[in-house]
Amino acid sequence: MTAIRANNIALGELTTIGVGGVPAELIVAKTRDELIESAREVWATGEDWFLLGGGSNVVIADSPSELHVIKVENKGIERLGQGHLRVQAGENWDDFVAHCVEHGLGGVESLSGIPGTVGAAPVQNIGAYGQEIAEVFVRLEFLDYASGDLQILEKADLEFGYRDSILKHGKLGVITWVEFQLLADLPAGSTELMKRRRIEVLEQRASKGMVLNENDRDTHSCGSFFTNPIVSASFARSLPQDAPAWPMDEDAERVKLSAAWLIEQSGVRKGLQLGSSNAGISTKHALAITNRGGATAKEIAELARFVQERVAATFGINLIPEPSFIAF
Ligand SMILES: Cc1cc2nc3c(=O)[nH]c(=O)nc-3n(C[C@H](O)[C@H](O)[C@H](O)COP(=O)(O)OP(=O)(O)OC[C@H]3O[C@@H](n4cnc5c(N)ncnc54)[C@H](O)[C@@H]3O)c2cc1C
Structure with a gap:
């Protein structure tokens, strides 16, 4: 399979703040292999490129006409062990949180309602209400722009800080999947508590306009x-x-x-x-x-x-x- 290519789509349609003009090219990668292949193809041209997830943390210019955009849409949640999950980068973050809560896995319930993809979450070490992704992060697969190599980056390599990681400091490339270690085997009643916490967080966030709502x-x-x-x-x-x-x-x-x-x-x-x-x-x-x-x-x-x-x-x-x- 090859990635889908689309022209004439304004990036404002793909970002939550709704700004961004038409790029030179938009490539939609639906699998890990398409993501890797698309990135290597675009990098080989030497043109300007950008990796777009859910578009919830970017302000894209009105005329990005030189930009080749790769949209990350590879999905899937794989169980590797007790509470140990590998999640494809294009998976929706909040769907992943809902999955964890539903399966009684702890550690991300307070991160309910954050828009965007799993692949973008480590970039700024997303956090809210006392939790941040660094606490449950294990490793990720990374296609490195500088070397062209596929690398496995462990937690220490990411240099997580407050809304920060090495990926905000010049380490360029593509995250293809992320592994998490959630809290498993929790005492009876924990799943109910987490479900309640999720609802509480979603309500608090909605009152501040922090949950996506087309009509608001x-x-x-x-x-x-x-x-x-x-x-x-x-x-x-x-x-x-x-x-x-x-x-x-x-x-x-x-x-x-x-x-x-x-x-x-x-x-x-x-x-x-x-x-x-x-x-x-x-x-x-x-x-x-x-x-x-x-x-x-x-x-x-x-x-x-x-x-x-x-x-x-x-x-x-x-x-x-x-x-x-x-x-x-
Ligand atoms: C209403 C609202 C509420 C929010 N609340 C919070 C909050 O509580 N806490 C918080 O931390 N953030 C919050 N955010 C910010 C945002 O949701 C997160 O930063 C999220 O992780 C961005 O994901 P995305 O997929 O939309 O990334 P995008 O906006 O598409 O991209 C963001 C950056 O990550 C890079 N990137 C995307 N995917 C990949 C990948 N696979 N590999 C490498 N780089 C990649 C992009 O190139 C870009 O530099 C909020 C945003 C909105 C709109």
């Missing part, structure tokens, strides 16, 4: 647009006393601040739109930049820059965007 413009976003800044404790003491801060290590020398709090306190209110721009701050959560309908990538980027400038001018803090900007 607040969810036409990339989720949190900025990471929570990590600063020295002495810098944090220079901020207003009510600024939320969480210790990052035992001696609390580094602390994590709330990007949402900094944004609101710098005067950027929920629902804000600049002039006639169709990009807006979510009406439910100051940390999400949303497409109110017909926004361009340029408008999204302008609003992001405005937020960064306000926070920098008010607090001297440079907010770092969480999504990747592609073809800008």
Whole structure:
């Protein structure tokens, strides 16, 4: 089988924030082998390329006309042992969480409702409500762009951090599958508790516009647009006393601040739109930049820059965007 090639599809149709123009080429890979073959073919041309999963953490430019895009759609969950699963990269993340909860496997139930694919999850070490993927991650298969080789990357190789891994620092390539070790053999009643936890998390997320819903413009976003800044404790003491801060290590020398709090306190209110721009701050959560309908990538980027400038001018803090900007 060979991968499907499509032309004239605007990438905005494949991203949750709904921006991104028509690329030079869109290749849809439905199996691991197609994924590997497509990547090798595109790399051999020397053209610009990009790997697209569920499109929930990317802002793609309005004219990515030079870009060759490979969409990851290989699916499947394989049981290798007690709670030890190998999951194909194109599997939907939340379907995988639902599968784990249903089979009484613990460790990802609080990550319910995060959009996107399993293959993208290690890239920024997805996390929410006290859990992150690093805790259950074992290894992944990686087609390395630099060498062209297939590699197995173990947990230590990934250098996971807060919304971070080596894959955000220049290690380029394709994740084809990911292995997880979930908690198995849990005491009686655990499955029910996990099912309840999943429902609770989905409800909390929905109230903040953090579960995809076609009819709710607040969810036409990339989720949190900025990471929570990590600063020295002495810098944090220079901020207003009510600024939320969480210790990052035992001696609390580094602390994590709330990007949402900094944004609101710098005067950027929920629902804000600049002039006639169709990009807006979510009406439910100051940390999400949303497409109110017909926004361009340029408008999204302008609003992001405005937020960064306000926070920098008010607090001297440079907010770092969480999504990747592609073809800008
Ligand atoms: C409403 C909403 C809520 C969100 N909530 C959270 C949250 O609570 N916590 C959280 O951590 N994130 C959250 N996110 C962000 C996002 O869901 C995650 O980052 C997710 O893992 C992105 O998956 P994706 O498949 O959509 O990746 P994409 O957006 O398609 O890609 C993201 C990056 O990963 C790369 N990539 C994708 N697939 C592969 C692969 N197979 N191999 C190598 N690289 C790959 C891409 O090239 C790109 O650089 C949220 C987003 C939205 C829209």
